[in-house]
Amino acid sequence: MNIKKSIRAFFFLAYISVAYPSNAVGLATGPSLGIAGFYTAFNLKKENLKTSIDNIALHVGWFAQLDLWLLYAKLDGLFVLDWHTLLNDRNAFKYIQAPFTIGMPVFNVFRPHIGVIFRIPWDQLYDSEFKSNQLIESYKKKINGYILGMGIALGHFLIDIDFELGRSSLAKKSIRAELADGDEDYRPKQLALKIHYNLLG
Secondary structure, three states: OOOHHHHHHHHHHHHHHHHHOOOOOEEEEEEEEEEEEEEEEEEEEEOOEEEEEEEEEEEEEEEEEEOOOOHHHHHEEEEEEEEEEEEEEEEEEEEEEEEEEEEEEEOOOOOOOOEEEEEEEOOOOHHHHHHHHHHHOOOOEEEEEEEEEEEEEEEOEEEEEEEEEOOOOOHHHEEEEEEEOOOEEOOOOEEEEEEEOOOOO
């Protein structure tokens, strides 16, 4: 049974490579611009009361992509200005983010991909009120999370829509003691949109 599956998989990959060929070896590089953010609502212990945590982040940087037959690998170097809104208070911090993704071109247009996020903060949060908050602290780890996304190639432009999932979970009570079901886990997640311009295309 496994032999039959292997044979089918081989012929499927062979068909894709012939019917929808990609560059055997191709390099793309150029500037990147993106925006990312999340919104999460939490229930408070008091009835009918809620609070929310949300952010929006601007990404500016450079990307490099290498096509190798059926697969491609892409590395982004992004400077990120990240605004966090927490309980109606605002704070911002800057960091370098380097998502590394591996994907497969489909029909030479669609580019589904997966990857990991490396994140290095430039400095510490300004307000000491936020330093003990584990949700924001989780965004400062060097390996911050994972990526599942879809890319679209349109001429010189490469557009990525990514779902980013935090590497680890944290207890809700570590975000704020007044949250309901404080022992339950919460895993940070957000959506990101990035537009790349290929100077070599």
